[in-house]
Amino acid sequence: MSDIETYVIKFSIYAAIDGGLDGLARAIHVVRKAPIQFHDMAVIDAGKTKEVSLRISGKKKDIEWLAKKLEKVVEVLEVKVQKMPSEVAIIAAHT
Amino acid sequence: MLVSDALLEALEREGLKVAFGIPGSANLGLYEKIPDHNVNVILMRHEQGAAHAADAYGRVKRKVPGVAFATSGPGATNLVTGLATAYMDSAPMIAITGQVPTAIMGRDAFQETDVVGVTMPITKHSLLVRKPEHVTWAVRAAKVISVTNRPGPVLVDIPRDFWRKDIDFYWPSDEELLKEWIPGYNPTPPKPNPSLIMKAAKLLVEAENPVILVGGGVWWSYATDEVLKLAEILMAPIVTTLMGKNAVPADHPLVLGNAGMHGRPEANYALYNADVVLAIGTRFSDRTVGNFEEFRKGKKIIHIDIDKSEIGKNIDPDVGIVADAREAVKVLREYIVNALKFKRDEEVPIIKKAKEFGEYAWEILLKERGRGMKPWKVLKIVREELPADAIVTTGVGGHQMWAALHYPVLKPGTYLTSGGLGTMGYGFPAAIGAKAAAPDKPVLDIDGDGSFLMTSQNLATVKQYGLNVGVLIFDNGSLQLIRQWQDLFFGHRRVGENLAYLPDFVKLANSFGIEGVRPENYDEMRKAIRRVAQGEALVIDYIVDPDIMVLPMVAPGKVISPENLILTPEQAAGITV
Numbered sequence: 001m002s003d004i005e006t007y008v009i010k011f012s013i014y015a016a017i018d019g020g021l022d023g024l025a026r027a028i029h030v031v032r033k034a035p036i037q038f039h040d041m042a043v044i045d046a047g048k049t050k051e052v053s054l055r056i057s058g059k060k061k062d063i064e065w066l067a068k069k070l071e072k073v074v075e076v077l078e079v080k081v082q083k084m085p086s087e088v089a090i091i092a093a094h095t
Numbered sequence: 096m097l098v099s100d101a102l103l104e105a106l107e108r109e110g111l112k113v114a115f116g117i118p119g120s121a122n123l124g125l126y127e128k129i130p131d132h133n134v135n136v137i138l139m140r141h142e143q144g145a146a147h148a149a150d151a152y153g154r155v156k157r158k159v160p161g162v163a164f165a166t167s168g169p170g171a172t173n174l175v176t177g178l179a180t181a182y183m184d185s186a187p188m189i190a191i192t193g194q195v196p197t198a199i200m201g202r203d204a205f206q207e208t209d210v211v212g213v214t215m216p217i218t219k220h221s222l223l224v225r226k227p228e229h230v231t232w233a234v235r236a237a238k239v240i241s242v243t244n245r246p247g248p249v250l251v252d253i254p255r256d257f258w259r260k261d262i263d264f265y266w267p268s269d270e271e272l273l274k275e276w277i278p279g280y281n282p283t284p285p286k287p288n289p290s291l292i293m294k295a296a297k298l299l300v301e302a303e304n305p306v307i308l309v310g311g312g313v314w315w316s317y318a319t320d321e322v323l324k325l326a327e328i329l330m331a332p333i334v335t336t337l338m339g340k341n342a343v344p345a346d347h348p349l350v351l352g353n354a355g356m357h358g359r360p361e362a363n364y365a366l367y368n369a370d371v372v373l374a375i376g377t378r379f380s381d382r383t384v385g386n387f388e389e390f391r392k393g394k395k396i397i398h399i400d401i402d403k404s405e406i407g408k409n410i411d412p413d414v415g416i417v418a419d420a421r422e423a424v425k426v427l428r429e430y431i432v433n434a435l436k437f438k439r440d441e442e443v444p445i446i447k448k449a450k451e452f453g454e455y456a457w458e459i460l461l462k463e464r465g466r467g468m469k470p471w472k473v474l475k476i477v478r479e480e481l482p483a484d485a486i487v488t489t490g491v492g493g494h495q496m497w498a499a500l501h502y503p504v505l506k507p508g509t510y511l512t513s514g515g516l517g518t519m520g521y522g523f524p525a526a527i528g529a530k531a532a533a534p535d536k537p538v539l540d541i542d543g544d545g546s547f548l549m550t551s552q553n554l555a556t557v558k559q560y561g562l563n564v565g566v567l568i569f570d571n572g573s574l575q576l577i578r579q580w581q582d583l584f585f586g587h588r589r590v591g592e593n594l595a596y597l598p599d600f601v602k603l604a605n606s607f608g609i610e611g612v613r614p615e616n617y618d619e620m621r622k623a624i625r626r627v628a629q630g631e632a633l634v635i636d637y638i639v640d641p642d643i644m645v646l647p648m649v650a651p652g653k654v655i656s657p658e659n660l661i662l663t664p665e666q667a668a669g670i671t672v
């Protein structure tokens with residue numbers, strides 16, 4: 001069995017000063033270099049913050065490491081990692 | 096107040112009174128106001144040098160980052176290598192760049208580059224000031240971010256139409272800054288977790304051969320004394336990474352020196368054969384342990400780091416403690432002494448074995464080989480002649496590895512080298528930055544001919560500002576370390592390593608009004624180094640045989656075990672990488 005699983009990382013970006021694009025770009029730079037597979041991403045405007053959810057697959061260890069790296073981004077406020085049930089991941093991948 | 100005045104006032108208030116840079120149209124509005132402020136601007140001859148000088152200034156001062164000024168476009172992009180260098184070695188610095196005016200931004204204006212975008216992955220933080228009144232907030236944020244927690248470089252980009260805008264000067268308090276401007280940034284590291292400290296303590300007292308691996312973080316968190324105290328309780332050896340060499344005094348009886356690809360044999364022996372490794376403020380670079388999986392075998396590892404993303408990144412520890420190094424080591428020692436009532440009276444057995452192995456290896460390594468003055472003998476003279484608190488910087492290459500092996504650091508904070516990025520050209524401008532930070536100390540750049548050529552135009556800066564530093568050039572007419580790799584691992588095919596048509600370095604120095612010498616024997620070398628020790632600016636052209644390989648060496652990808660140490664060129668035959 002492969003140890004690759006799908007996860008959602010949710011994080012907030014502080015956007016009150018500059019609208020949040022720089023923080024988002026910096027976060028994407030971090031994701032680009034992580035040993036994971038990127039599926040998709042959604043960004044929602046929540047006023048002072050932008051709420052990001054990132055759907056990715058990878059080893060638990062690498063996903064957790066990515067979450068820690070994201071927390072280091074100055075604009076990033078809070079990071080949560082959720083494992084996606086595989087059925088949901090399959091549906092998400094086929095819709 | 097004008098934005099330019101506000102920025103300079105902010106620098107003054109933050110104690111950032113030295114800046115290295117080059118002006119251009121996007122920051123002339125800033126330069127215009129410099130004479131009205133207590134900010135000293137040093138003209139470098141290339142912005143890469145400005146960044147390295149600022150980085151070195153921060154490495155020496157620790158809580159006061161150096162500042163680099165550059166104009167937009169090419170000025171800003173010339174800083175990139177310096178920012179990446181500082182980032183990899185966690186050195187605090189602040190780059191302040193001019194940007195094209197807001198009205199034409201994004202339209203490929205003259206000298207426009209998106210330097211905030213360019214530097215995102217190689218800075219701790221970078222930001223564009225979007226409103227004139229934000230300038231004081233931006234400087235305050237840059238200072239806090241650069242020096243707290245794990246230090247690093249920060250870039251602040253300011254559109255040039257802002258310089259002459261009139262604003263009300265506002266100085267945000269620390270609380271306002273953290274709450275309203277950078278709420279996602281935590282300047283204070285977490286306290287060490289007590290149960291993890293207990294676990295670590297238990298491992299250390301039960302170990303037969305515990306070894307302490309010190310990284311650059313020990314310097315950044317002022318942890319030197321705590322680490323030495325802990326080592327003395329455990330009677331355990333200290334080995335260092337290349338960056339950690341700057342963090343502990345080499346003449347302490349428990350310090351075995353730096354481990355790694357070109358580490359000292361006794362240090363590699365101890366680190367490899369330890370049963371428990373206490374790693375402090377290091378990211379376990381591949382250059383330190385060689386091969387993560389092989390290194391990990393048969394050991395328990397305790398890893399203390401301020402950056403939680405470093406724990407488990409390269410090596411999965413048995414105990415990972417996220418905390419400030421000084422704090423964690425202090426608590427750990429107190430627990431070992433007070434709760435476990437533990438103190439070893441005799442050195443752990445591995446020290447004797449490591450030293451015996453070292454003696455065996457050094458006897459082979461220090462046999463006469465090659466023509467002319469030997470690097471290890473020259474560096475011995477350097478150490479003898481420089482006072483303990485002199486600052487040494489290095490370029491990157493064979494000479495850097497020779498210095499790592501044979502120049503013992505006696506006072507922490509006096510050895511600046513580009514470890515993480517391995518940036519040729521770092522040494523000389525770093526020496527200038529170090530001299531600006533510590534004008535009373537002699538400063539010597541131990542450089543390569545190739546490395547020095549990359550940033551030697553800053554000889555003019557040395558002369559102009561009387562920033563007297565010495566340069567000891569390992570003049571081997573070669574990119575020697577490249578030649579060595581080609582000889583050892585790439586079929587002896589020497590391609591692109593021959594530095595034909597080098598300048599006469601003595602004449603080069605003279606042409607900038609700086610003295611140069613070419614010592615022909617050890618006595619003359621000693622006299623030359625003595626002049627640097629006395630504070631003269633001097634270029635010393637040390638002619639060295641390019642075929643004297645830097646040894647010992649561990650081939651890339653191989654673990655730092657005694658069997659893998661290459662002690663003679665013949666021993667390397669047949670190794671594939």
Ligand SMILES: Cc1ncc(C[n+]2csc(CCOP(=O)(O)OP(=O)(O)O)c2C)c(N)n1
Pocket residue numbers: 490491492493494495517518519520542543544545546547569571573574575576577
């Ligand atoms: C900017 C940069 N370019 C290329 C390299 C790759 N490199 C590593 S060591 C080295 C040779 C350095 O030559 P020199 O400064 O003369 O030192 P030596 O090895 O001869 O002592 C090179 C080219 C590097 N580290 N940095």
Ligand SMILES: [Mg+2]
Pocket residue numbers: 492543544545546569570571572573574575
């Ligand atoms: Mg050379």
